[in-house]
Amino acid sequence: MxxxxxxxxxxxxxxxxxxxxxxxxxxxxxxxxxxxxxxxxxxxxxxxxxxxxxxxxxxxxxxxxxxxxxxxxxxxxxxxxxxxxxxxxxxxxxxxxxxxxxxxxxxxxxxxxxxxxxxxxxxxxxxxxxxxxxxxxxxxISERSSGFEFRSLLVAKPGETMCGDGCYLKMTPGHIKLFLGDGLGHGPEAHLAVQTAINSFRHCPDHRPVDILRSMHRSVTKTRGLVGSVIVYDVATQQWNWCGVGNISTRLSGVTSSKNFLSYNGIIGMNLPATMNDHMLPFERGQLLIMCSDGLQSRWDHTKYPLIHRYDLTILAAALYKDYSRQTDDTSLVVGRAHGDHGGTN
The missing domain is CATH 3.30.565.10 (Histidine kinase-like ATPase, C-terminal domain)
Incomplete structure (x- = not known):
């Protein structure tokens, strides 16, 4: 991605x-x-x-x-x-x-x-x-060798040249890790905060989202801070693990189960909750993952688009942007889909 x-x-x-x-x-x-x-x-x-x-x-x-x-x-x-x-x-x-x-x-x-x-x-x-x-x-060239497909859409606030939202996908033999963050405010300082967080995420060896967020928190203390969510797929347990701080929406939808993950209150880099736990959900073939910042209105609905599951995931991200972007802030979406195989890659 x-x-x-x-x-x-x-x-x-x-x-x-x-x-x-x-x-x-x-x-x-x-x-x-x-x-x-x-x-x-x-x-x-x-x-x-x-x-x-x-x-x-x-x-x-x-x-x-x-x-x-x-x-x-x-x-x-x-x-x-x-x-x-x-x-x-x-x-x-x-x-x-x-x-x-x-x-x-x-x-x-x-x-x-x-x-x-x-x-x-x-x-x-x-x-x-x-x-x-x-x-x-x-x-x-196939983009589905890992059994997953991910697409992102990030757009800066109108009038800004730098986007304060950011995301990163990290794939290892045992885990697939995804981060979406939103720097406080917008413009260069928000961009710096989220890029510093991404750099921390890239180099963090931890596999639990809570541990990744705590490591990130220590790395971004000299920035204005951000909100963010981390979701990790564990190949061995075939399970999703998630944790988030602040207003990043995360929804995982499958045939037999669907979940909207609720973030903890706080700001990464400023005031992280003393107690946080990972939230878990089993893997299902065909699961759809959507993560977005508050640049999107809160009551978005990805199910209202007929047959959109047959299209590239960028089409779904663009449809949500079209209908729900506030146009008063940076907007970011990450959309992922689980196909058949679900092993990690180097």
Whole structure:
């Protein structure tokens, strides 16, 4: 799972197109794209933005440069509250349009991007996901070798250039460990707090979430502090262990059991509770894990999206962001799914 931040570009009307295309082109250059691939990304962005303006009355494009062990590239997520589409497969075919155009937009995106998915509901809107890889062959590499799939979506508060939320996934032969944190406030100081916590999490040898949080607490005392949650999957016991401090929501949903974990009151780095315990839940195949900061409204509902479980988890994260982001703070989500095998990796 990549933990880089998405940059939000708004496309309310055509006057924003030049600025939007320039900003995303700069991100693509920084990611290492050159020549023809840059031109293809420019075309994808132009088609995305044009579709937002023409068919949905405007919307957002979230962009990030992602990097992982086997993959590196650009991820584009187009989000709108437009009329939606009843048949997304039909609309990706060349020559199909709901307006008086040639109808090549979605087909062009589908051809030029290495990975694309469209999720749409009539009357709700549309989410279009496109990934372009520096090495297109990387698109064929499985991301599920551990038996788990994780996606993150982090967006800074509007007007801020740095995000005060952060996450990190750590996989070892015996454990899968995940942290999501929210630095107090927003901006550079919040960013410093959460990045210091991530550094502590990366190097902490402990396996119990309580012990990891206590170690983190000692490491971030010189920052403004943060709230955060740690969840650990133990391969030997086939059990999830969780502990959290502050307003990070964590929900684990399965076929036979579902749990909303309740965090302890406190601030990591300032006032940690004297007594904390790990909370446990058995592993189930197909379990869905969702963690989010308070940049998302508290009463979010991931079950209201028909058939979304068939899509990339980024689509679900984007749908929750679309419907529940407060837009007054940094927003972060981590979504994970347990598949068949459930062993750790090096």
């Amino acid at each position: 990549d933990n880089s931040v998405h940059v939000r570009f708004q496309a309310p009307d055509r006057s924003y197109l030049a600025l939007l295309k320039k900003g995303i082109n700069q991100l693509a250059v920084q990611a290492g794209f050159q020549h023809q691939r840059l031109s293809e990304i420019d075309l994808i962005v132009a088609e995305m933005a044009t579709n937002l303006i023409k068919h949905a009355g405007g919307g957002d494009i979230l962009v990030r440069h992602f990097q992982s062990t086997n993959q590196s590239g650009i991820e584009l997520i187009s989000i709108d509250n437009g009329p939606g589409m009843a048949d997304t497969a039909k609309m990706t075919k060349d020559g199909v349009s709901t307006t008086s155009t040639l109808g090549h937009g979605l087909g062009t995106i589908n051809r030029l991007a290495d990975q694309t998915q469209i999720y749409s509901i009539k009357g709700w809107g549309t989410i279009l996901l496109a990934r372009i890889f520096l090495n297109p062959a990387a698109a064929l």
